[in-house]
Amino acid sequence: MPVVTSSKTAPIYDVIVVGSGAGGGQTAYTCTMEGAKVLMIEAGRNYDPVRETPMFQINGQAPLRGKRTEDKEFGFFDATVNGGWQVPDEPYTSASRDPKRQFMWWRARMLGGRTNHWGRISLRNGPYDFKPQSRDGLGFDWPISYEDVAPYYDKVEMLIGVFGSNEGLENTPDSPPGVLLPAPKARAGELLAQQRGRKLGLHVVPIHRAVLSVRQDPARLPPKLHPNNPKAQRILAEAMRQRMACFWATECSRGCSTKANYQSTTVHLPPALATGNLDILPDAMVRQINVDAQGKATGVTYIDKTTGEERVARARVVVLAASAGESVRILLNSKSARFPLGLGNGNGKVGKYLMDSVGAGLAGQIPAFENLPLHNEDGAGGAHVYIPWWLYREQHAGKLDFARGYHVEFRTGRHMPGVGSGSAPESLTRGTYGQKFKEDARRYYGTTLRFIGRGEMIPNDDCYCDLDPMVKDKWGIPVLRFHWKWSEHETRQAAHMQRTFAALIGAMGGNVTEKIEPSGADAIEPAGKIIHEVGGAIMGSKANASVTNQWGQTWDVKNVFVADGGTFASNADKNPTLTIMALAWRASDYLLDEMRKGNL
Amino acid sequence: MSTQKSCGDGRIDRRTAIKWMLAAASATALMEQVSFGATSEQVGLGKEAVGYGTDPDLLKIYQAGDLWPLTLTGAQRATTVVLCDLIIPADDKGPKASSVGVPDFVDEWISAPYLGHARDRTVIARGLAWLDDESRRRFGAEFIHLRENQQTAICDDLCDRPTARPEFQTAAQFFARFRFLVASGYYTTREGMSDIGYRGNVPLAAFDGPPKEVLERLGLA
Numbered sequence: 001m002p003v004v005t006s007s008k009t010a011p012i013y014d015v016i017v018v019g020s021g022a023g024g025g026q027t028a029y030t031c032t033m034e035g036a037k038v039l040m041i042e043a044g045r046n047y048d049p050v051r052e053t054p055m056f057q058i059n060g061q062a063p064l065r066g067k068r069t070e071d072k073e074f075g076f077f078d079a080t081v082n083g084g085w086q087v088p089d090e091p092y093t094s095a096s097r098d099p100k101r102q103f104m105w106w107r108a109r110m111l112g113g114r115t116n117h118w119g120r121i122s123l124r125n126g127p128y129d130f131k132p133q134s135r136d137g138l139g140f141d142w143p144i145s146y147e148d149v150a151p152y153y154d155k156v157e158m159l160i161g162v163f164g165s166n167e168g169l170e171n172t173p174d175s176p177p178g179v180l181l182p183a184p185k186a187r188a189g190e191l192l193a194q195q196r197g198r199k200l201g202l203h204v205v206p207i208h209r210a211v212l213s214v215r216q217d218p219a220r221l222p223p224k225l226h227p228n229n230p231k232a233q234r235i236l237a238e239a240m241r242q243r244m245a246c247f248w249a250t251e252c253s254r255g256c257s258t259k260a261n262y263q264s265t266t267v268h269l270p271p272a273l274a275t276g277n278l279d280i281l282p283d284a285m286v287r288q289i290n291v292d293a294q295g296k297a298t299g300v301t302y303i304d305k306t307t308g309e310e311r312v313a314r315a316r317v318v319v320l321a322a323s324a325g326e327s328v329r330i331l332l333n334s335k336s337a338r339f340p341l342g343l344g345n346g347n348g349k350v351g352k353y354l355m356d357s358v359g360a361g362l363a364g365q366i367p368a369f370e371n372l373p374l375h376n377e378d379g380a381g382g383a384h385v386y387i388p389w390w391l392y393r394e395q396h397a398g399k400l401d402f403a404r405g406y407h408v409e410f411r412t413g414r415h416m417p418g419v420g421s422g423s424a425p426e427s428l429t430r431g432t433y434g435q436k437f438k439e440d441a442r443r444y445y446g447t448t449l450r451f452i453g454r455g456e457m458i459p460n461d462d463c464y465c466d467l468d469p470m471v472k473d474k475w476g477i478p479v480l481r482f483h484w485k486w487s488e489h490e491t492r493q494a495a496h497m498q499r500t501f502a503a504l505i506g507a508m509g510g511n512v513t514e515k516i517e518p519s520g521a522d523a524i525e526p527a528g529k530i531i532h533e534v535g536g537a538i539m540g541s542k543a544n545a546s547v548t549n550q551w552g553q554t555w556d557v558k559n560v561f562v563a564d565g566g567t568f569a570s571n572a573d574k575n576p577t578l579t580i581m582a583l584a585w586r587a588s589d590y591l592l593d594e595m596r597k598g599n600l
Numbered sequence: 601m602s603t604q605k606s607c608g609d610g611r612i613d614r615r616t617a618i619k620w621m622l623a624a625a626s627a628t629a630l631m632e633q634v635s636f637g638a639t640s641e642q643v644g645l646g647k648e649a650v651g652y653g654t655d656p657d658l659l660k661i662y663q664a665g666d667l668w669p670l671t672l673t674g675a676q677r678a679t680t681v682v683l684c685d686l687i688i689p690a691d692d693k694g695p696k697a698s699s700v701g702v703p704d705f706v707d708e709w710i711s712a713p714y715l716g717h718a719r720d721r722t723v724i725a726r727g728l729a730w731l732d733d734e735s736r737r738r739f740g741a742e743f744i745h746l747r748e749n750q751q752t753a754i755c756d757d758l759c760d761r762p763t764a765r766p767e768f769q770t771a772a773q774f775f776a777r778f779r780f781l782v783a784s785g786y787y788t789t790r791e792g793m794s795d796i797g798y799r800g801n802v803p804l805a806a807f808d809g810p811p812k813e814v815l816e817r818l819g820l821a
Contacts (some may be wrong), residue, residue: 072713418784432759
């Protein structure tokens with residue numbers, strides 16, 4: 001079974017999965033490996049990273065030397081297809097004209113969605129992160145604890161391949177032995193930050209990223225992931241044999257034709273397709289979930305984008321994994337006599353508690369890096385280290401003026417040159433040109449770095465999305481309207497980030513080259529810009545205060561599930577993708593079990 | 601995309617070029633406003649050109665002029681070549697800028713239909729014209745016909761914005777932007793990447809971290 005067109009779909013499936021990214025990919029993988037017949041519906045085009053990834057291309061071969069444009073917001077070679085902050089024909093709106101109260105929504109219209117270009121940073125939520133309200137009284141507890149999710153973190157890490165190390169740090173969980181792949185060696189700048197950060201109390205440790213630092217073991221892992229399922233073991237072993245180890249070149253954001261990093265299209269979908277149980281329908285925009293007179297979902301109505309026709313697909317279970325925002329939109333648009341406010345929205349909670357990560361950054365120039373002996377530090381196409389949040393105790397004791405933590409990411413070093421390379425700050429070069437300019441370019445190349453913080457945002461009543469009462473997309477589907485307001489917990493945290501980064505740049509003997517904003521409200525990145533969009537269909541233990549239960553199953557319709565970031569009840573500083581996958585696997589196990597029992 | 605090519609080299613016909621230059625000259629943002637954020641009117645200058653869209657072929661090797669017409673006139677291009685090589689001459693580590701296609705890149709950049717590029721087109725076109733005016737005023741000939749020491753005499757007055765005299769501030773902003781584009785164009789070529797000391801983009805069996813001499817230099821050995 002394969003990629004299909006709308007006229008080739010089966011009359012009915014066990015499961016319809018809407019979306020093909022981290023949540024959709026994991027759901028399709030788990031369900032098809034266990035024998036369920038799945039239709040995956042993707043709003044974008046089919047995409048094959050093996051054929052389409054620009055490995056080794058240099059910026060000199062790209063239009064405008066690879067510089068970002070409105071068509072390719074993250075640069076020409078970024079893997080995103082037909083996506084960005086704006087998608088043609090598919091608008092969204094903001095309730096406020098104030099830029100600080102707007103939300104930027106990144107979408108990718110391609111098979112695999114945002115997993116194709118993401119940073120591959122794969123951090124586990126810790127025990128505190130599932131029970132934040134119990135710890136400080138703010139936000140919401142999840143209906144599950146770290147112990148409930150830990151086995152699924154283990155499984156996902158083994159499946160997708162995550163490098164990293166176990167450091168035994170607070171609320172920064174270790175993985176069991178044999179789960180993580182070896183962490184790559186740190187680069188020169190990363191080591192200097194590690195040495196100098198110590199006196200500031202910062203622990204620079206190996207980051208966890210979904211990149212194969214060595215090949216996976218196709219004999220050992222499949223039996224652990226699929227006990228008592230020889231067919232799944234065989235298929236997974238073969239899929240693992242198709243993946244190469246990282247060859248330490250090419251940015252991960254381009255995707256990877258040798259499947260050395262995780263993206264849904266190279267890791268989840270090939271084995272799922274190999275089961276024979278998966279149909280993938282690209283270029284299909286889901287309008288709504290259909291329900292019968294008993295209030296049970298029967299499938300979805302979608303627009304075939306290639307013909308513009310509206311069509312229906314049927315299944316026993318519908319799983320939304322279209323991204324937090326898009327899944328919310330589908331729920332709100334699924335209006336019926338029985339559910340006049342939209343599906344799952346009997347309590348008005350759909351769209352509420354939308355979250356992103358707090359982001360702020362600061363750049364510096366480090367004289368110690370000038371004229372270093374030439375060496376190759378491409379590495380694993382992204383960071384090798386990071387700084388986990390280090391002030392849990394101080395924060396819990398009330399010594400900080402914001403409630404939740406952040407981690408620090410950074411890249412130092414001698415990247416492939418792009419637009420801007422060779423132009424050292426004029427304050428250093430005093431405007432040279434000619435031979436001296438070339439010498440300056442060599443001297444200052446690779447001497448700048450930028451620290452960025454990724455922090456926890458606490459859900460609040462002012463951050464949500466609903467349907468715009470006027471605006472519709474090209475197919476007449478009402479679009480999302482975003483409402484936003486940061487609280488001081490976020491803006492103060494952003495200010496703290498910049499102060500930390502200034503201290504660290506100073507400790508490295510460097511000079512800050514970017515403005516330190518006096519106000520956290522100016523230091524903080526615009527909402528949505530970090531692309532850690534979660535919430536809007538949050539899970540909870542009570543039907544009156546949440547949209548789904550701990551399995552992502554909507555309280556109102558038991559055969560509808562949400563398997564993307566929408567169910568997050570909090571947004572820890574840990575990047576959400578790994579948790580999305582762990583929860584999707586967990587939800588799929590439950591869903592399959594309920595189907596076997598005849599409950600769905 | 602537009603196919604207003606007069607010949608196979610990707611350059612537009614003279615009529616279109618003149619139309620664009622007139623439009624550029626009437627644009628509200630003059631050289632004094634070298635800041636980010638173009639107005640929609642400026643962006644409209646590039647109506648004939650369209651971008652590569654949201655799903656371009658990432659594997660193709662692109663040449664300047666493949667996607668939108670280039671717009672430098674012959675005279676502007678001649679000045680650009682000379683100025684490119686004054687900024688990045690050949691030395692033992694790398695070739696001069698004009699020998700690796702940097703003037704084409706400058707042309708591609710200022711001709712692009714994306715936000716901000718129309719402003720750069722105005723800045724560069726006016727800067728190049730100013731260079732000739734200044735060259736005639738000081739030395740009685742256009743910039744490309746001056747001796748190198750005459751050319752550098754002018755560039756020396758422009759190259760450092762903070763210390764440039766008030767009457768050269770506008771031209772100094774042009775020079776800074778031009779130098780930025782020349783460096784961007786040069787150091788993204790294979791020759792430029794080698795020149796600046798980039799040693800990556802090669803497949804490795806293992807990543808061994810920094811060599812010992814690097815660690816020693818940083819006090820990390």
